[in-house]
Amino acid sequence: MTQRVAVLGTGKIGEALVSGLLRAGKSPADVLVTARRPERAQELRERHGVEAVTNEEAAKAADTLILTVKPQDMGTLLDELAPAIPADRLVISGAAGVPTSWFEERLAPGTPVVRVMTNTPVLVDEAMSVISAGSHATEEHLLRTEEIFRQVGKTLRVPESQQDAATALSGSGPAYFFYLVEAMTDAGILLGLPRAVAHDLIVQAAVGASVMLRDSGEHPVKLREAVTSPAGTTISAIRELENHGVRAALLSALEAARNRSQELASGGK
Numbered sequence: 001m002t003q004r005v006a007v008l009g010t011g012k013i014g015e016a017l018v019s020g021l022l023r024a025g026k027s028p029a030d031v032l033v034t035a036r037r038p039e040r041a042q043e044l045r046e047r048h049g050v051e052a053v054t055n056e057e058a059a060k061a062a063d064t065l066i067l068t069v070k071p072q073d074m075g076t077l078l079d080e081l082a083p084a085i086p087a088d089r090l091v092i093s094g095a096a097g098v099p100t101s102w103f104e105e106r107l108a109p110g111t112p113v114v115r116v117m118t119n120t121p122v123l124v125d126e127a128m129s130v131i132s133a134g135s136h137a138t139e140e141h142l143l144r145t146e147e148i149f150r151q152v153g154k155t156l157r158v159p160e161s162q163q164d165a166a167t168a169l170s171g172s173g174p175a176y177f178f179y180l181v182e183a184m185t186d187a188g189i190l191l192g193l194p195r196a197v198a199h200d201l202i203v204q205a206a207v208g209a210s211v212m213l214r215d216s217g218e219h220p221v222k223l224r225e226a227v228t229s230p231a232g233t234t235i236s237a238i239r240e241l242e243n244h245g246v247r248a249a250l251l252s253a254l255e256a257a258r259n260r261s262q263e264l265a266s267g268g269k
């Protein structure tokens with residue numbers, strides 16, 4: 001594994017990544033973090049046993065810098081950081097929308113940049129991290145990035161032109177499933193079930209369906225057909241989903257997420 005990794009802007013995604021790297025056996029001495037507030041830095045030290053340093057110190061001391069601030073905060077971070085980053089550092093951006101060219105324009109000429117869109121299942125080592133190389137990133141840089149993100153789930157390389165779509169599907173993806181579970185739990189309550197029972201039933205249905213999707217090798221249509229008995233209960237529900245345009249809503253929703261990712265290209269507000 002890479003020598004020293006620094007996570008800059010250690011919020012939800014950054015901390016999840018740090019905990020994943022430590023779970024995978026990386027020494028806390030080889031992981032640096034930065035935070036805006038001193039209390040947050042202290043919390044990260046206590047929770048993970050890692051060193052919390054300034055952004056500038058991180059740029060000097062680590063060979064791989066993973067930037068996990070919000071797209072809107074990337075400009076301020078780069079203003080502070082760019083002069084301190086030697087051109088041999090690998091810069092990995094975890095931010096939605098912001099292209100590698102945006103970083104390349106601000107960093108020393110030739111600095112390798114890799115863009116990664118991961119997702120919150122990083123917390124349970126089931127992330128999907130979608131990886132694209134900037135114009136100075138080599139195979140070695142991509143391998144180094146994959147090695148880091150493989151510790152917390154799967155990785156996939158895509159051309160950078162597909163990153164905004166990947167963000168809509170995969171980066172935001174877990175939220176859609178949480179939303180569905182929340183709505184279906186409400187439906188259980190409408191049908192008279194206690195909330196806890198409704199929650200357990202829907203969560204286990206989601207887990208079972210997810211494992212089947214991942215492991216059976218079957219197309220989702222086949223899996224759904226196997227649940228849908230002639231004149232049975234499922235088709236009655238499917239008719240309502242179709243009547244309410246749920247499929248069309250999903251198409252529009254993911255298109256909106258892709259469009260928002262594109263708007264964030266310049267650290268948009």
Ligand SMILES: NC(=O)C1=CN([C@@H]2O[C@H](COP(=O)(O)OP(=O)(O)OC[C@H]3O[C@@H](n4cnc5c(N)ncnc54)[C@H](O)[C@@H]3O)[C@@H](O)[C@H]2O)C=CC1
Pocket residue numbers: 008009010011012013014034035036037055068069070071073076077094095096117118119120171172
């Ligand atoms: N939350 C999610 O599901 C996903 C988020 N992302 C991306 O990951 C990035 C982080 O997202 P979250 O972890 O959700 O946000 P967050 O707000 O939890 O974390 C960002 C952290 O950066 C810190 N920060 C901001 N400016 C800083 C600076 N100059 N120096 C040091 N620390 C600074 C903030 O105080 C905060 O703790 C975003 O760019 C987002 O697009 C990517 C995939 C999924």
Ligand SMILES: O=C(O)[C@@H]1CCC=N1
Pocket residue numbers: 096167171172
């Ligand atoms: O909502 C967002 O902007 C971030 C990026 C992907 C998931 N969460």
